[in-house]
Amino acid sequence: MRLQILVASIVAVGISASAAAAPADEPIQVIKPAANINLGLVDLGKKLYFDPRLSKSGFISCNSCHNLSMGGTDNIPTSIGDKWQQGPINSPTVLNSSLNLAQFWDGRAADLKEQAGGPIANPGEMGFSHTLAVQVLETIPGYVREFRQVFGKDKIDIDQVTLAIAEFEKTLVTPNSRFDQWLLGKTDALSENELAGYTLFKESGCVACHNGEAVGGNSFQKMGIVEPYKTKATAGGRADVTGKDADRFNFKVPTLRNVELTYPYFHDGAANTLAEAVDIMGRLQLGKKFTDAENAKIVAFLKTLTGDQPSFALPILPPSSDTTPRPQPFSK
Amino acid sequence: MRLQILVASIVAVGISASAAAAPADEPIQVIKPAANINLGLVDLGKKLYFDPRLSKSGFISCNSCHNLSMGGTDNIPTSIGDKWQQGPINSPTVLNSSLNLAQFWDGRAADLKEQAGGPIANPGEMGFSHTLAVQVLETIPGYVREFRQVFGKDKIDIDQVTLAIAEFEKTLVTPNSRFDQWLLGKTDALSENELAGYTLFKESGCVACHNGEAVGGNSFQKMGIVEPYKTKATAGGRADVTGKDADRFNFKVPTLRNVELTYPYFHDGAANTLAEAVDIMGRLQLGKKFTDAENAKIVAFLKTLTGDQPSFALPILPPSSDTTPRPQPFSK
Ligand code: HEC
Ligand code: HEC
Ligand code: HEC
Ligand code: HEC
Ligand SMILES: [Ca+2]
Ligand SMILES: [Ca+2]
Numbered sequence: 001m002r003l004q005i006l007v008a009s010i011v012a013v014g015i016s017a018s019a020a021a022a023p024a025d026e027p028i029q030v031i032k033p034a035a036n037i038n039l040g041l042v043d044l045g046k047k048l049y050f051d052p053r054l055s056k057s058g059f060i061s062c063n064s065c066h067n068l069s070m071g072g073t074d075n076i077p078t079s080i081g082d083k084w085q086q087g088p089i090n091s092p093t094v095l096n097s098s099l100n101l102a103q104f105w106d107g108r109a110a111d112l113k114e115q116a117g118g119p120i121a122n123p124g125e126m127g128f129s130h131t132l133a134v135q136v137l138e139t140i141p142g143y144v145r146e147f148r149q150v151f152g153k154d155k156i157d158i159d160q161v162t163l164a165i166a167e168f169e170k171t172l173v174t175p176n177s178r179f180d181q182w183l184l185g186k187t188d189a190l191s192e193n194e195l196a197g198y199t200l201f202k203e204s205g206c207v208a209c210h211n212g213e214a215v216g217g218n219s220f221q222k223m224g225i226v227e228p229y230k231t232k233a234t235a236g237g238r239a240d241v242t243g244k245d246a247d248r249f250n251f252k253v254p255t256l257r258n259v260e261l262t263y264p265y266f267h268d269g270a271a272n273t274l275a276e277a278v279d280i281m282g283r284l285q286l287g288k289k290f291t292d293a294e295n296a297k298i299v300a301f302l303k304t305l306t307g308d309q310p311s312f313a314l315p316i317l318p319p320s321s322d323t324t325p326r327p328q329p330f331s332k
Numbered sequence: 333m334r335l336q337i338l339v340a341s342i343v344a345v346g347i348s349a350s351a352a353a354a355p356a357d358e359p360i361q362v363i364k365p366a367a368n369i370n371l372g373l374v375d376l377g378k379k380l381y382f383d384p385r386l387s388k389s390g391f392i393s394c395n396s397c398h399n400l401s402m403g404g405t406d407n408i409p410t411s412i413g414d415k416w417q418q419g420p421i422n423s424p425t426v427l428n429s430s431l432n433l434a435q436f437w438d439g440r441a442a443d444l445k446e447q448a449g450g451p452i453a454n455p456g457e458m459g460f461s462h463t464l465a466v467q468v469l470e471t472i473p474g475y476v477r478e479f480r481q482v483f484g485k486d487k488i489d490i491d492q493v494t495l496a497i498a499e500f501e502k503t504l505v506t507p508n509s510r511f512d513q514w515l516l517g518k519t520d521a522l523s524e525n526e527l528a529g530y531t532l533f534k535e536s537g538c539v540a541c542h543n544g545e546a547v548g549g550n551s552f553q554k555m556g557i558v559e560p561y562k563t564k565a566t567a568g569g570r571a572d573v574t575g576k577d578a579d580r581f582n583f584k585v586p587t588l589r590n591v592e593l594t595y596p597y598f599h600d601g602a603a604n605t606l607a608e609a610v611d612i613m614g615r616l617q618l619g620k621k622f623t624d625a626e627n628a629k630i631v632a633f634l635k636t637l638t639g640d641q642p643s644f645a646l647p648i649l650p651p652s653s654d655t656t657p658r659p660q661p662f663s664k
Binding site: 050051052053057058059064067068069070071074075076080083084086260261263264272273274275309310311312313314315316317319320322326327329330 | 382383384385389390391396399400401402403406407408412415416418592593595596604605606607641642643644645646647648649651652654658659661662
């Protein structure tokens with residue numbers, strides 16, 4: 001308890017900037033458009049991201065669970081995987097995930113490239129293997145050509161696959177939210193109500209964990225500092241990676257960019273609405289019960305964090321050839 | 333048997349045009365780009381086509397089984413529906429489906445609008461109901477606004493939903509295939525081998541059933557005229573609609589436009605490759621066993637029927653609100 005209160009007060013540090021201050025002083029920074037992007041790699045990665053042939057069933061692609069039409073999530077509490085298996089945890093958005101200090105709720109992947117190998121071979125997600133995925137790609141003439149063009153090599157390997165997907169994901173940043181416009185000096189980009197929500201967000205201490213470009217994503221924090229979080233989910237959080245007891249129930253703080261789109265909330269997807277999530281955060285992380293009016297103001301502010309969604313033509317995938325191993329949607 | 337041979341010879345009628353003839357005389361016509369399209373309706377229909385919230389699980393959209401990245405099909409023998417149920421029949425392409433004389437393999441829907449209501453309420457596909465789908469849409473402010481704009485009415489109903497989807501589908505035509513370029517006079521658009529394949533396709537009698545703009549889609553024909561087709565699938569074909577014994581195992585002749593992309597083939601999805609499908613067609617429909625060289629020529633011709641795939645930005649869907657009924661992916 002003592003430790004928890006200590007954490008809660010550490011958390012309250014650094015919230016002196018007021019809403020009227022110059023953007024540079026704000027705890028939230030403007031999102032920059034993706035830079036230094038290899039366009040050939042992005043184009044290939046985009047195809048792979050949308051290609052269900054990287055799954056055993058031929059039915060599930062990255063976009064199935066991180067739907068770019070829906071904020072880069074599936075908007076269900078826990079994901080549906082191969083054979084309709086129920087996943088253990090909520091699918092986080094891929095939007096702005098390049099800004100994360102590490103990938104997954106418990107940070108077990110260092111970066112996007114390392115992450116991208118996971119779901120393909122996860123029996124509960126795409127249910128395939130790296131060897132089989134590469135075998136499929138190698139029999140698709142359109143891919144063989146494009147991999148050769150991009151990598152200048154004759155053989156496709158899984159490193160190339162994950163590198164391309166990661167490069168595509170780097171483009172999935174969402175600049176130009178109304179909040180960023182305000183940060184950049186467009187003072188009428190936010191309403192008075194939204195601005196009041198931002199002030200509350202700062203003064204209540206939310207910015208201690210949700211700050212920076214992604215408004216989160218840059219630290220692991222305990223879920224349930226002041227009051228424990230009750231959940232049926234079994235994820236141990238950061239402790240599953242470090243093995244340290246102190247890290248139990250620590251999760252990567254989710255980005256609040258586009259949080260209007262990434263319902264339901266929390267690692268177990270148990271909170272259906274932003275109002276609910278804000279209420280829980282106030283009570284469990286800060287020991288603060290917001291009035292309905294305060295809650296609504298914070299929610300109004302959070303909705304100003306929705307940025308420009310990635311805009312690109314639906315990729316057209318190269319067809320399989322006669323020798324491409326066929327998907328196994330119903331085999332044991 | 334006598335009847336079957338009779339049918340086979342009827343089928344051989346009208347194949348006098350030679351490959352060198354003027355385009356106007358050819359049994360296959362150029363695909364025209366979609367005309368008289370209501371753009372507001374198309375844009376709304378596109379969103380609905382990609383929206384998994386029209387399914388019970390929140391996971392399956394029209395695009396799941398008619399993936400516009402993959403020739404408007406799912407490229408698996410029979411579809412995966414709600415809760416991973418195995419469907420009874422192969423998912424036909426939605427590309428150029430506006431050219432069909434009727435919809436579904438057995439033609440039980442008169443047109444695209446009538447068709448579009450089916451999958452939403454089919455327990456084996458999207459597993460939802462029209463009432464529930466409309467209820468979901470009515471709680472999504474972005475949709476409420478857009479439906480009002482497009483239809484000028486205050487209430488959303490299922491007729492508007494299916495009308496919009498059908499209008500979007502009308503845009504899914506694929507002009508500009510190399511074959512159409514050839515038809516339009518670009519004589520070097522086809523190789524000698526491909527042209528020889530076309531000649532074979534005409535002279536063997538394939539064009540009796542596969543003709544017109546869509547190279548199919550304009551008649552019901554018996555599968556297995558000369559020799560019966562063996563399948564584990566239980567579809568009765570057109571007889572399921574008319575109740576007439578004579579219509580047993582009659583199916584709508586599939587379009588051969590983009591057939592390179594719509595593997596596997598036949599209503600049961602049992603033929604993995606075009607070579608296999610062509611071989612079966614020759615033997616079962618025409619009593620003709622093609623040599624490997626002939627088969628390869630026809631396949632080469634068929635691949636010239638791949639047209640420009642629909643090109644548009646991935647639609648961004650309006651977010652659910654706090655009152656939107658949540659998907660039920662795992663409930664009984
Ligand atoms: C069956 C659903 C499913 C599929 C398919 C899937 N993911 Fe995920 N993804 C998840 C879930 C659930 C998590 C969270 C897992 C965890 O944290 O333990 C996740 C986590 C991630 C993350 C980390 C985001 C963060 O903030 O920590 C990224 C990035 C990601 N996925 C990208 C991909 C890519 C790329 C693919 C395809 C190669 C893919 N996903 C396929 C469900 C899925
Ligand atoms: C001590 C750190 C900390 C503080 C303070 C904090 N949060 Fe969080 N926040 C987290 C963590 C960790 C999670 C993820 C918890 C989980 O999923 O189990 C989270 C999740 C959220 C979510 C859900 C995001 C999603 O996509 O699931 C919202 C919304 C949110 N916080 C808003 C707030 C608001 C508003 C405040 C202030 C009232 C606040 N947070 C204070 C650490 C913090
Ligand atoms: C679960 C898979 C699945 C889903 C979801 C699905 N379809 Fe289909 N679709 C099929 C199958 C299988 C058939 C063939 C059924 C038959 O002929 O009996 C079909 C047939 C069609 C046809 C007729 C094509 C032809 O040539 O006869 C059209 C058009 C179509 N679907 C459009 C849609 C639209 C629009 C939606 C969404 C509202 C949709 N489908 C959702 C699997 C699906
Ligand atoms: C008597 C009518 C008839 C003739 C003649 C005919 N077909 Fe077909 N074709 C059909 C029907 C009906 C189907 C659908 C059968 C099924 O799915 O069970 C079909 C299916 C196909 C398919 C698979 C399309 C798909 O998407 O599943 C191909 C390829 C094809 N035909 C090519 C040919 C070729 C090549 C010839 C000549 C050698 C030919 N057909 C002659 C009626 C005919
Ligand atoms: Ca979420
Ligand atoms: Ca097919």
